[in-house]
Structure formats: structure tokens, C-alpha cells
Amino acid sequence: MKQKVLEVKDLAISFKTQYGILHAIRGVSFDLYKGETLAIVGESGSGKSVSAKTILGLLAGNSIYESGEINFDGLDLTQVDEEAMHSIRGSKISMIFQDPMSSLNPIQPVGKQIAEALINKQGMPKAMAKERVIELLTRVGISEPEKRFNQYPHQFSGGMRQRIVIAIALANNAEILICDEPTTALDVTIQGKILELINELKLQRELSIIFITHDLGVVANVADRVAVMYAGKIVEYGNTEEIFYDPKHPYTWALLSSMPNLATSKHLDAISGTPPNMIFPPKGDAFAPRNKYAMKIDFEEQPPMFKVTDTHYAATWLLHPDAPKVQLPEATIRLRENRGKLHYGK
């Protein structure tokens, strides 16, 4: 059994907005094991980023903690004070963000921004920090690091900046790296390289990674396990293989059907409708109104997590013993048939 490094239990977070209380996440639970990549997949607004930011205690001021715990290193991160959180951020858990264009301070040389992490956390003297930074820059694949050290973010390309952000995140040897859509703002060729870098670093340092994305192609590339989120809940989780080749939840089906691959011959199935307004979360299964397979009970009662295998769970009434057998969507069948032949993203 692998060592569990992070455990999120029944976490619920809301936000105070001018229209009412927005229930961003409603009881999310997942575990993260040492050296694995857990991908959290879902549409915009499904609560992926909120889950991640909660772990780091970086939620906006209008957030309300409802319930749940985040266990890390013998601490419950929902309960610790700012002081303790501050000693965890950067040195134990680190995060990289979606848009490398805006996640670096535009008016400070990049070298200084990386060195700051070292100087602040480890009390490293400046000269030594500079050496370390140059090492780090080389490690994340930036050529001529001495020259680059004093350059400003606008003198780097998007991919380069994301490499610098990764260098910052890993400067203090964090154990857990949270990647919040790190490749969304990059073009596809750069995307592949950044994913490669993240994978490499993961193996080298035994990093545990929480990888947030809406791009299933990326998931196939990096993830060991996948959690699918919808409307503030995890609706299905399992090993990457299980999610791709044996998905159980209609939402996962819909996501997989809306993803193009080399075997796509006809038009893509977009998911109709929009996600629910989380100020008024629906009573039953949140996906029911958009679900082709929805049954009466889906509108009335929230489905529990049904166990598929030891590692694979899904929250849909279709897994109930009494549920009717349904015809799987074409795309998921095709995926299964082409198992091992298709590569996403690469």
C-alpha cells in the first residue's frame, strides 16, 4: 500500500456573493498518495480550483468554511492558523497557476522572484540563493540561466514563464504540487513539453501532484488516478484506465464523448445545457437536467457513491442493482475498442 500524503474528507466551501450563498464545493473527498498524480477534471465552475486553493488556504476573503477536513502531516489544514499555513505553503505544498503571463510579477527580475522563495523560507544568503536559482533554472530547461536570471517576465515566452513558475514552486522541495490548469494558456506543442517536465520532476522527486484540468487529453498524459467533478461534487473517481475505458457516470460519458480523438469520424457530442447555478444547488443529481439517461430518482435524490472496483467509484443511480441497463454512448465504446491504440495529446 502506498503512503497517503494528503486526505481531503467531506470538504464543503461556500462563498458569500451579492446574490446569495454560492455552494462552490459540497462534500468533496479524495486521497493523494506519495508519488502519484491525481487529476481533477471538470467544467469551469465545478469547484476544482476552489478545492485546490482550500488546501493551500488561499481562498478569497468572502469564502465560508462549511465542513470537512484536510489532513496533511498530522494537521487539519482547515483548522490551522495563518502562521502554520504560511510555513506549509511553498515548503511542503506548492502550486502553479493557469496563466504564466500573469502569475509572475511583471516588474521584478525572474531570478529575484525565485530566490525570494529560498531566502524567505530557508534564510539562505543571497549569493547562495542565486547559485541555487541558476541550478533550478537549468533543471526546468532554461538555457543561459546566468543571463536569464536578471531578465523580466515579459522577456520570456509563455512556456518559459511556466517553467519559471514551476521552478518557483519547487524551489523549496515541496512534497505536493498543485497544478491549476498549468497548460491551458499554452499552445499545444509547448503543452507537451511542460507536461513532460512535470512528469520528469515527479519521478525524480517523488512528488505527489494534484492536477486540475478540463482537458481529458492532458489527463491521459499525466494522471495515475482521475476524479471527475461536477457542480461541487466528485461524481466518479478511479484509475486513469478505469475512467477512460470503463466509465460509469453519464457525466464522464458526456465528457469523453465531447473529446476529439483520431477515431472521431462524425460530429462531436457537446454536452447540452449549462451547469446548475450553485447558489440554488439542485435537490437530486446535479447533472440530471443535462443527462440523457436521467431517471425520475435522479431529480429527487442524490445518488450515493457506488463501488465499481476497489479503486473505482461512481455516484450515479445507474449503478443501483435495480437500474435499467442502458446503451453506452458510441464514443466510450469506441474508446474501449481502440484501447492502447490511441494517444491523447502526444
Add this chain to the structure above:
Amino acid sequence: MIKYLMKRMGLMFITFIITIFLFFFFIKLMPDNFVPSPGVGNEWYEQLAEKEGWNEPIIVQFGLWIKNIFTEGNFGYSHIMNRDVSEAYFKKIPASIKINIVPYFLSVPLAIIIGVYAAIKKNKWQDTVISVWIMVFISIPFFVVAVLSQYFFYWKWHLAPDYKIATASEFTELGFWYGISTYILPVIVLTVVSIPGMARYVRAELTEQMTLDYMLLARSKGLTQKQAVFGHALRNALVPILPGIFIGIIGILDGGLITEKIFRVDGTGRMYLAAFNGRDYALLMLINAFGQFLTLTSAILADVSYTLFDPRMRVGSGKLS
């Protein structure tokens, strides 16, 4: 950079000439004060007009004015002051500087501190208090604040002897502390009224910077909120604000009309009003030209100062224009 500066200065020169001409033109369009009563000639005025060339077309007068400046360094003769205008005007500048300089150097740091504090305490009661104060002082005209405070300070509470700013001779005659005491209220009022605008600007810029992604990254690399704000957000927030502060330094030279009237400062602002009322064309033109020169220079300085604070402006001087 040099090329850019040359270009800017060339443009500035053209703007300067055009605006100065417009000033000249419109000043000359003002109706004369010298209306001769019926039956009584106004010979002295006619003589003056003849001598100064006021009977020529405006464009010719403008040419003459320019010519005198370049050939003789002569800006004209002030008939209300009865002396050379440049001599009369530049003598008054120190008085204006004296009243403006202390409020400037007090209000800039105070405004930044208050703005930063409000931004850090955003939406808490401290922020609300500051915001209300800012709104009140922005909404109430400056002269109302000044006159009211004069009323209380001098007439109700008798905190200082008189509400006239001491001149240099009064400093020597009545003592240093007497002189300083006349400055207290004007300095306080000028400081208090110039803080809100800037504080509001600082707060707005900083709160915006604090929501940006680089602040999240700064926090997630382990900086405290304070370290992140002062190490990253504040400098970014000040980039658009600092040029305005530079312009403020130059503004010190230029006395305010209302300020000097209310606090009875014998400075340039008061002279400007007198020049208008007396139709002292030469004096008006000198004040306008000088003011315009300061404004245009400060605009260039502001642009150049951007490059000091924002590295994005530094690369490729050609791109700046």
C-alpha cells in the same frame, strides 16, 4: 531613449508655441477695462496702447512679443506692478513654494500609507471609515474646508494670531515662531485636502493588484500577506501613480489661485488674479507661458519616469512612441 526624448521635446515645442499663441489670442479678446467716460479723453491709455503696440493686429503683436523675448530677453512691462514682468513674477515664486512644499511632502507619504492600509483592510470597518472620509473630502470643495477651518481655528478657538501668512519681513519683525504659527493652518488644510484623491487612487490600484495571479503565486511560495503586498503588489500599484507624484513636485512652483486668495499668500496665484483684473497682458502671458512650460515638462518627466519603474517600458525605445 535619446531619440525618443528628442522626439518628445520637438513635439513639446510645437505644442508650446500653439498653446501660447492661443493664450495670447484669447487674452487679447478680453474687453478692455479702460473705458473713457464721455467727454473725457483717456490719453494715458492711448499713449500706453501706442507704445506697447496694442493697436496692431493680434498676430503682429504676438510676433512682437516673441521677438522681444528672443532679441532682448524682455517679457514686457507690467503696468500694474510698474516694473519688468519677469522681475515681478519670479520674485513671487518663493512665497508660493513656501506654502506648497510642506503639504506636498506630507501628503504624498500619508496618502500612500492610508491607501495601502485601506487596501489591506478592504471591506473591513477601517476601510469603510477611510472611504467615507475620502468621499467627504472629495465632495466638499476645497475652499469650503479652508474657510470653515479658518473660522474655527482663528475666530472661535484663537489658536493662531492672524489668518494672514507671514511675509519674510514679518518673520524678522515679529519673530520666527510667530511666522511659523501663521503657516500651521494652511499647511494642515492643504495636506488634508490633497490626501484623499491620491489615497483613493492608491487603494484602487493596490486592491486590483492584490487580486492578480502573481499575488497568489507569491503567497503559495510561502510569503506572508504582508511580504507579498509590500514586496510585489505595492510596487506594481505605484507604477501608474508615481508619475502623477512627479508632476506634483512641479506643481509646487505654481501657486493655486484659490489657496493664495484664501490664505492671503502674496504669491504667484494672487498675482495672476491681479493681472487678469488689471488687464496686464505682459504679466498674464508670462504666467501662462511659464505654467504651460511646467505642465509640458512634467508630462515628459512623467513619461520618462515610467521607464524607471516599469521594465516593460524599457526595451526598444522605438516602441514607446
